[in-house]
Amino acid sequence: MITIDIAKVKNALINDEIVAIPTETVYGLAGNIYSEIAIKKIFNAKKRPLFNPLIVHIKSAEYLEKIAHNIPEIAWKLAASFWPGPLTMVLNKQDHISDLITAGKRTVAVRVPNHKLTLELLNEIEFPIAAPSANIFKTLSPTSAKHVFGAFGNEILILDGDECKIGLESTIIGFEEDIPILYRLGAITIEEIESITGKIKIAAAQNHAPEAPGMLSQHYSPRTKMILTTDMQSEIAKFKNKKIGVLSFKSENQKNQVIKIETLSKTGNLKEAASNFYHALHSLDSSDLDLIIAEKLPNEGLGKTLNDRLIRAIYK
Ligand code: TXA
Ligand code: MG
Numbered sequence: 001m002i003t004i005d006i007a008k009v010k011n012a013l014i015n016d017e018i019v020a021i022p023t024e025t026v027y028g029l030a031g032n033i034y035s036e037i038a039i040k041k042i043f044n045a046k047k048r049p050l051f052n053p054l055i056v057h058i059k060s061a062e063y064l065e066k067i068a069h070n071i072p073e074i075a076w077k078l079a080a081s082f083w084p085g086p087l088t089m090v091l092n093k094q095d096h097i098s099d100l101i102t103a104g105k106r107t108v109a110v111r112v113p114n115h116k117l118t119l120e121l122l123n124e125i126e127f128p129i130a131a132p133s134a135n136i137f138k139t140l141s142p143t144s145a146k147h148v149f150g151a152f153g154n155e156i157l158i159l160d161g162d163e164c165k166i167g168l169e170s171t172i173i174g175f176e177e178d179i180p181i182l183y184r185l186g187a188i189t190i191e192e193i194e195s196i197t198g199k200i201k202i203a204a205a206q207n208h209a210p211e212a213p214g215m216l217s218q219h220y221s222p223r224t225k226m227i228l229t230t231d232m233q234s235e236i237a238k239f240k241n242k243k244i245g246v247l248s249f250k251s252e253n254q255k256n257q258v259i260k261i262e263t264l265s266k267t268g269n270l271k272e273a274a275s276n277f278y279h280a281l282h283s284l285d286s287s288d289l290d291l292i293i294a295e296k297l298p299n300e301g302l303g304k305t306l307n308d309r310l311i312r313a314i315y316k
Contacts, residue, residue: 002145002158006117009159010124018042020134020148021121022161023113025086025169025187026141026278027148028057028131029156039100039130045152048137053103054130055088055170056110059122067110067128069094072178074197081196084114086166086187090174101130111170117161133169134158138219140285140313143167143278150282167275168305176201185305187274219312222285226292226314235293245284247294249273260287270302277306281313 003009009019013030016037021030029046031038033056043050056067061079064071068091075089093108102108113119122129133141134148142148145160152158171186173193181201182190194200224245229235236244236257245260250268255261262280264273284292294310297303 001154002149002160004117004160006121006124006159009121009157012157013038013121013125013127013129016041018045018156020142020145020152020156020158021113021115021118021129021131022145022159022164023057023115023118023131024164024166025113026143026164026167027134027145027158028055028113028118028129029134029148029152030057030129030131032125032127033097033101033130034127036098036100039098042130042132043100045155046132046135046137048132050100051103052132052137053105053109054101054132056097056101056108056128057113057118057122057131058110058128059119060084060112063128064091064110067094067097067108068092072175074178074180075175077196078173078180078193079112082188083112084119085112086114086168086170087111087193088170088172088184088186090172090183107174109172115161115164117159121159138221140220140222140281141169141278143282147278147282150286163275163279165275167277167279168302168309171305173200174203185308187302187305189301189304191301220309221313221315222281222292224285224289224292226294228294228296228310228314230296232293232295239291239293242290243288245287245289245292247280247284247292249295249297251295258293259289260284264297264306270297270300270306273297274302274306277309 016035018031018041088111143164166187168187171188172184244258297306
């Protein structure tokens with residue numbers, strides 16, 4: 001059920017239920033981090049393998065030491081620069097953080113989300129919430145209450161906080177001997193991180209039990225077959241007899257040749273493109289198409305994150 005009643009959502013969390021919550025990035029499927037019942041429900045509902053750990057959402061940076069210890073100085077600096085906001089940090093976990101949440105790792109992923117309703121909720125409950133994105137494992141991330149409803153129906157309570165403003169998952173940073181290392185490209189660009197930290201390391205992609213399974217090759221996929229191209233016209237020509245949908249960065253030139261076109265940003269603004277990205281993919285995916293042809297984005301700043309998601313979306 002979709003609701004705007006925070007009291008109802010709070011009650012559900014207190015009673016070991018899971019709920020969907022809005023954040024500035026994507027909707028999360030949340031449960032009390034101290035309720036084993038709730039955490040198990042998250043994995044079951046998402047059909048997520050247990051080796052894939054969850055992000056703990058806290059109400060403010062001041063709360064961080066309750067969750068993590070031996071926090072590097074540079075992590076505090078990053079928290080001061082980006083929280084509340086789309087930065088997740090992987091840190092040494094406190095003993096009371098369960099193995100279920102961290103998939104047995106000694107580290108825990110933490111962030112402070114930047115959404116009014118969810119911050120209000122976090123301030124009203126006595127515990128942090130664990131929340132992966134509110135989609136079934138490997139499918140498209142949800143950026144509206146409607147997307148969440150499409151995946152889970154009335155199974156769970158969904159706190160409606162409108163469309164996610166950023167629309168791309170958080171950037172995940174870990175630390176190796178206090179040097180930041182990028183585990184997942186996300187809403188904060190590498191350049192933005194490096195403006196605070198200096199040069200960071202980039203983790204290599206992995207396929208099994210990865211450091212951050214946002215790095216699993218296939219992830220974030222539509223059900224419709226999708227291909228990625230830098231030459232839209234010739235791809236369209238190849239599939240003339242198919243029902244084609246196009247995910248375009250800024251051009252609408254192909255309008256008359258295809259059934260549906262989603263343009264991410266007519267002015268070529270990557271931030272705008274990011275905020276429309278999952279919405280556009282959901283919309284194409286529910287348009288009964290044979291094929292989605294996606295245009296590669298400029299490989300800079302947020303364009304890097306978007307290309308990363310596109311590559312995972314086409315990988316089968
Ligand atoms: O923007 C976001 O991060 C959204 C919203 C809801 O906060 N959440 C999200 O969660 O994208 P999820 O579960 O779909 O992705 C979290 C990623 C996973 O790839 C997971 O493997 C990684 O965080 N992760 C969690 N704990 C980790 C740890 N201890 N070490 C390395 N990676 C970790
Ligand atoms: Mg996810």
